[in-house]
Amino acid sequence: MTEKMKLVEWFENLRRTDIPLVGGKNANLGEMISAGIPVPLGFAVTAYAYRKFIKETGIAEKIYQIIRETVREQNDPKQYEEASKRIRALIESTSMPKEIENAVREAYRELCRKLNAERVPVAVRSSATAEDLPDASFAGQQETYLNVVGEDEVIEKTVKCWSSLFTPRAIFYRTQKGFAHEKVFISVGIQKMVNARAAGVMFSINPVTGDPNQIVIEGNFGLGESVVSGAVTPDEFIVDKRTMKIVERRIAAKKIMYVRDPVTGKTVHVDVPVENQNQPCLKDDEVLKLAELAVKIEQHYGKPQDIEWAVDSDIGFPENIFIVQSRPETVWSLKTAELPEKKVEAGLAKPTEELKVVVKGIPAGKRGIGAGVARVVLNPQEAAKVMQKGDILVTDMTNPDYVPFMRLAGAIVTDKGGITCHAAIVSRELGIPCVVGTENATKLMVSGEEYTVDARSGVVYEGIVPAMTEHPSPLPNSAGAFTAAPSAVGGVFQSVPVTATKIYMNLGVPEKIEEYKHLPFEGIGLMRIEFILASYIGEHPLYLIEIGQGQKFVDKLAEGIATVARAIQPRPVVVRFSDFKTNEYRELKGGEKYEIVEANPMLGWRGCSRYISPWYEKAFRLECQAVRKCRDEWGLKNVWVMLPVVRTLWEAKKCLEIMKEEGLERTKDFKIWFMAET
Structure with missing residues (x-):
């Protein structure tokens, strides 16, 4: 034969x-x-x-x-x-x-x-x-x-x-x-089959920017299907080829993984253990070994590669790393012409108040702008019924059955996925703007409504933004890299790239949120409630309890917090429990009766030590009740809290016990931050 x-x-x-x-x-x-x-x-x-x-x-x-x-x-x-x-x-x-x-x-x-x-x-x-x-x-x-x-x-x-x-x-x-x-x-x-502890995809060229000096590795626990399909937003590691060092990493909250069912032998998806969800799926030496293999494969073929990998849980490092597939990268390796240099037009100016960010994610497709009517669909069958040429395809994640409808799309937005998922790869090949890993686009975007998708910065805006759609091309600099795309700063519209580091904002005066809510921030990282105590309430909490008006304190504090939380939903608001010092509490009505005079209030009776003291605990409980009212009665689940001046672990544990008694216990959607000061 x-x-x-x-x-x-x-x-x-x-x-x-x-x-x-x-x-x-x-x-x-x-x-x-x-x-x-x-x-x-x-x-x-x-x-x-x-x-x-x-x-x-x-x-x-x-x-x-x-x-x-x-x-x-x-x-x-x-x-x-x-x-x-x-x-x-x-x-x-x-x-x-x-x-x-x-x-x-x-x-x-x-x-x-x-x-x-x-x-x-x-x-x-x-x-x-x-x-x-x-x-x-x-x-x-x-x-x-x-x-x-x-x-x-x-x-x-x-x-x-x-x-x-x-x-x-x-x-x-x-x-x-x-x-x-x-x-x-x-x-x-x-x-x-590799008995995969972790698996995923890597590119020997940055598949989004085309940077040939970067290796991009994306992965998740278990089998690589969760990464390829876009079922999860994966961990991402970027390695510089010249130094072979990890220069960027983004560790995602990986909630599901694909594994082999030991009973049936079939591939099933299961929950990632809670303690592992925010842990990296790869160790640094495994990342660098994968990068080394990516360079070796690219050198062998003489062109950038799209590579699937797996780490075997049954074998020790470095023999545990396997390559299960490699193929040519098909977008940047086929580009033969440089993009013409463009200048930013004056027409990009847009009043800040007219812009509303709906969702943010990872820019993954053609680095340009797409605008049109959204079609939120759950599966290809729904897409077949509603998709028209130029519509924005919005879905949880795509698979190959979506390709005919992706070809019709003017832009693509998904809840899940990273830059190596199916939606990202196909949108780059089709030349369609795409934003992946938004987490909640299918909930926040509405079918039939118009949106503008900025795939340069990973942002989706409400409505058609003419200043962007009239100048949709990416803006390369002289080195061939793309410039940052537009944000709202000083009343002028400029684009802001999505970064691995989340940018949170501080806030003290609740009403100010109306001025700031259009700025490109991920949430309020520190909402000080001292302004609410001084201006909205004005009376010492222990005084209000003594005269039978403790509920007034709860209601006023909750109203101030809710003003901010409603304005920026679903972005989080981290409310710091009161951090007045004794001299500042004395300024509140009735305060002199309850506050001692300290030589150095900065180092004195404040924060956690105040909350757990027998003299003040009942006032701290009022603050907890205000937070609970926002979350449980008004449904503002984006309200989190911060404990200030955490000096010892036993004080922190006691505070957490009090909070638990008041219905505030740490969960996936309720985070408790500590402010440790020395």
Whole structure:
């Protein structure tokens, strides 16, 4: 049997020249093994095996006839869906010829023998012969199945991979690109599953800015599917190639992960343990080892790469790091012309009060502006009913079934995902502005309403902002880097980039929030209530308790806090409990009766030591009741608190006990900050 007629081939025998036989994914796995890259063991079911299958069973002509009959209007997604449904049913109901079946079964048995295991869990991945070439990319057109165990299931998933050559998105893609369906074939890679502690994606070039000196690594706990699909906003690490040092990191709140169910063997998603959600999924030495491999792979291929990786929980460092896929980066590596330099026009001026930020996220697609009518959808079926050319697609996360509707979109906004998720990759390829990882766009954006999406800074504004949409191009500087995009400062509209560091603002006078609420801040990091005590209430809390008006204190304080919290929802307001010193409390009506005279009030009876004292505890409870009123009665869950002057742990614990008794206990949506002063 000649090389071109082989039914299966082991990865270690493959090279990049074997793309016609095994497709880009499988050929690249073999190529990386030859270059010394750590790749899990596996083999490919060749494209020849697929061709043999459709010809010997007589279904080839039936497949292509269905496409000719069904797809008559290139921009009608429903026609692609109908063709796909019929073709996939045809392929999956056709028995695999025994010669092919026996070859696949024997190869799987040999893999088990090599790994000294009876039933090795494997990943079964599609690898089309026109996929992953420089002018033919679109991530995830065909299917992948994880944690496949046993010969029978490997055979079943191989056929499903074959049928995935005709998903709606795959038929659409080939039609739009002008590829003849009869000339595109598919191979299937069968590869040992890594028992992943963490996994994800990395680029050997910054995929958003095009900076060739940066390696961008995104990851989550468990299997990498959560990162690729955009099911979570992942951790992000940026490594400088020149120094091989981590120059940026963003640790996300990772609430879910994909794992192998030990009972069923299937891939399931589970909650990340609370104690791990805000912890990095990678250690620094693992980040740097991945960066080292990214450089090695890029140098081997001579062009930037898009790489999938996994860290095995069963093996020690550095042998625990594996590369499971690599393909050419398809946006920046294909750019041949420099963007013309543009000057900022005077027309970018826009009154601050006219701008309203709806959501913020991560800029991930074309670094430009998109404006239009939002279509908030939960799935591709809903998108098929409502999406029109130029609409803003708003959804939780995208998958390959969204591609026909993403092509229609003027901009894309998602709740989840990072710069290597599906929505980010496809939007860059389509040249569409995209903002991902907003957390709540599907809740805050309204279908049918108009918005402006600034994909340079990761901000979505309410309404159409003419000054932006008239000058939508990104603004490159002379070095080719993009300048910061617009914010509201001094009444003039300028864009502000989304940074890994959240910028919070201080506030003392509640009414001032109306002047400041349009500024680009993430929340109020310190709301001092002393102004409310002095100006709204004016009376010492113990005096009010003595005369039976303690509720007045609660109501007035709650009103002041609520003024701010309502104005900036859902951004948080961190309310610092009162931090008056004894001399300042004496200035309140009735204060002289309750306050001692101290030589140095700055170091005296204040903060936590005041709250827990038998003389003042009941007044502290009034402050707690005011916060609870905002949160529980008025629904202002964006109100958090801060304890000032935390001097000892036992004082802090006592304060927390009092707060708990008053209904204030730390949860995921109620944070308690400490201010430790020395």
